Amino acid sequence: MKFxxxxxxxxxxxxxxxxxxxxxxxxxxxxxHETITPLHEFxxxxxxxxxxxxxxxxxxxxxxxxxxxxxxxKLYFFTYTSPYKNLRGRYFPGNLLQKFMEEEYKFKRTVxxxxxxxxxxxxxxxxxxxxxxxxxxxxxxxxxxxxxNLKSTGNCMIEDGNTNTFHLISKxxxxxxxxxxxxxxxxxxxxxxxxxxxxxARVTFKGISRED
Numbered sequence: 001m002k003f004x005x006x007x008x009x010x011x012x013x014x015x016x017x018x019x020x021x022x023x024x025x026x027x028x029x030x031x032x033h034e035t036i037t038p039l040h041e042f043x044x045x046x047x048x049x050x051x052x053x054x055x056x057x058x059x060x061x062x063x064x065x066x067x068x069x070x071x072x073x074k075l076y077f078f079t080y081t082s083p084y085k086n087l088r089g090r091y092f093p094g095n096l097l098q099k100f101m102e103e104e105y106k107f108k109r110t111v112x113x114x115x116x117x118x119x120x121x122x123x124x125x126x127x128x129x130x131x132x133x134x135x136x137x138x139x140x141x142x143x144x145x146x147x148x149n150l151k152s153t154g155n156c157m158i159e160d161g162n163t164n165t166f167h168l169i170s171k172x173x174x175x176x177x178x179x180x181x182x183x184x185x186x187x188x189x190x191x192x193x194x195x196x197x198x199x200x201a202r203v204t205f206k207g208i209s210r211e212d
Contacts, residue, residue: 039112052167053205075128138197146179156188
């Protein structure tokens with residue numbers, strides 16, 4: 001029996017299950033958040049300073065970048081993310097979901113570069129300047145990684161949380177910082193200036209992108 005001959009309810013159930021499986025992290029991307037890609041090298045070559053924010057988890061660790069770049073006196077904001085990442089659990093008639101699944105798979109297999117997933121967002125320079133100053137105040141280049149990403153310390157434990165990764169790109173080098181569930185560790189372990197500044201930087205990026 002062909003797929004299209006199955007009852008509609010079974011078709012929906014199969015496609016939703018397949019999409020859910022697809023959106024779970026693919027092993028090939030497991031360390032992609034720590035890898036220097038052609039996209040990083042592009043920004044290092046063509047901009048004076050760039051900060052990439054990446055929020056990821058074991059459930060979805062494909063590139064999901066918010067990018068602020070500075071060249072001379074001008075600032076730019078970009079995104080590099082999948083347009084299909086929020087479709088898990090949804091159904092569309094006409095086998096459209098299957099097409100989306102195929103495109104999501106292509107995205108996950110694509111090495112980040114200046115391809116069709118890199119998009120520029122039109123944001124006022126005055127607004128971006130304020131955001132850049134907030135990121136500068138966080139002094140990200142001098143922060144130390146959160147060392148509690150082993151997921152348990154003393155009475156504190158958390159599983160399957162989100163990691164906040166910052167890619168700090170300058171002409172001189174590329175530095176990567178990881179902060180695993182910094183809000184939780186702030187509450188459980190007490191105040192830490194590195195986590196606090198990472199949280200503030202995350203809030204700034206979310207504000208630029210209008211994300212909650």
